[in-house]
Amino acid sequence: MTQAAAVEKVAVRQYKGTPGQIRRRRIELTAGLVLGALVMVWIVANLINSPTQFAQVFILGFRNGLLYALIALGYTLVYGIIELINFAHGDLFMLGTLFSSYFITVWFGQETSNLAGWLTFFAALIAAMAFCGGLNILIERFAYRRLRRAPKIAPLITAVGVSFILQFIGIKWNGSTPRNWPKVLPQSEFTVLGVHIAWNTVILLLVAAPLLLLLSWVVTKTRQGKAMRATAQDQDAARLMGIDVNRTISFTFAIGGALAGAAGLLYQQTTGTTNYNLGFQLGLIAFTSAVLGGIGNLNGAVLGAVLIGIIQGLNDGLPIGLGQKWSQTVVFTILILIMVFKPAGLLGKSTTEKV
């Protein structure tokens, strides 16, 4: 073979990166496969061991996942539009749980699952969404708007500050220890094929799923949604289209807040407890979900949240497993793995942009 022909033959082979990159990819792939196989073995072992229990914790995990999704969307919506990680968002959720508790039990005096209790629950849903949505508008207006053109670190630190403010409001309102509340949702459960399902799980699904569909409709089909997507991509260009950017950003905060309010009510009514630091605990998990799915991506946030919910549910509830004490470790290990191997998240933006 002549040298030219040899060179040509080499050139025809597709370029797959430097030897280092190839080695790295190979290691990643192997590690991924091993990890995947371990998880599969674990799931199958549990499935054989006790299928009904598996189904039960799976459903519970899925339910928690939807709850995380409602919160995660608030992180991802705000990040998508102004590239701010709104650390105060979890605490807004926490205030949502407190508002719901007071609304149902203190202001409307409902303690049992009857018609009045039910009606109050739906009134509380609307009220909590309005409360958290409105509060989020105010937070954006007074804490973040003036910093929109400042270096990114300034609004980020401000968000941490707002988080503290909300937490202290939570301490003032709730007290510094967890509080128990009566639930107005039915506490009974029903059995399908030996699997116990609580009615409040069904109700949570029936409230959360339409909210997620509604959000998706607003963002993809309405004028406001169009304005949101345009503002997210280029604020000045959006202005030149006649879009009121400030109003659009307020609207985005309102939606994110409203979802957190709904999540607050649902959490309070399924667990029956509130605590001032809930925002930190669930907020971090929701944030992890948003990152897992690809921050800024709405479908990603829901996918990430449901995955985290299910993984957490399986880990906490299955007889063969690490158990609840490792719950947070598992969740944040996933966060670290995602940050290292797939920083853009599962559904992260991939469109190449020419300039």
Add this chain to the structure above:
Amino acid sequence: MSTLLEVTDLSVAYGKIMAVKGISFNVDKGEIVTLIGSNGAGKSTTLRTISGLLAPKSGTITFKGEKINGLQGHDVVKKGITQSPEGRRIFPRMTVSENLDLGAFLRNDKSEIAADYDRVLELFPRLRERLTQKAGTMSGGEQQMLAVARAMMGRPELLLLDEPSMGLAPVLVELIFDTIVKIREQGTTILLVEQNALAALDVADRAYVLESGSVKMSGNATELASNDEVTKAYLGG
């Protein structure tokens, strides 16, 4: 002819740096007026200020006899001024047709929007082939066409074009300028900002030469094109 846009003694500053220092000019209905000058002369700053993206330090901008400086960007669009900005600024992760829809964001007249949609696609047939493509994946020239077409979708009375020929191949530059002339023929007044002074003077009725934030010369475009000073400084003669 009636005056559409009148800029009087306009000054704009970025912090302490004055980018535009008391310039005055006007655009009459049906005209193509161009602001030419080198990098940093204040051309884009002027357009951004007219569009309400920047607030002037002093001076006034009136449109159809109404003061518009101090209005927010989206309110300026409502008055009938749209802009194809420097660097195109199309929405990269949206399709071409979604970009065009956004150009008509403030309009409700569905049938008229559909008519304008056809009209801009006739001006830029290339875009018709790309309607469902993500705008960010198109070539620079196609993106420029989209930026102009998008601004046209607002059915403006005054169209501001900022550097529409920047970074384009000569054949595309020619196409863009031919289209600018067509757009004017269809009744839209145009204020054009260009570094490509030769091409700009070729299509414009009148021109203002900007230099470090001030109007240095102004007049009939053909006369300026043959002016020695202009030729030397901007036309590479």
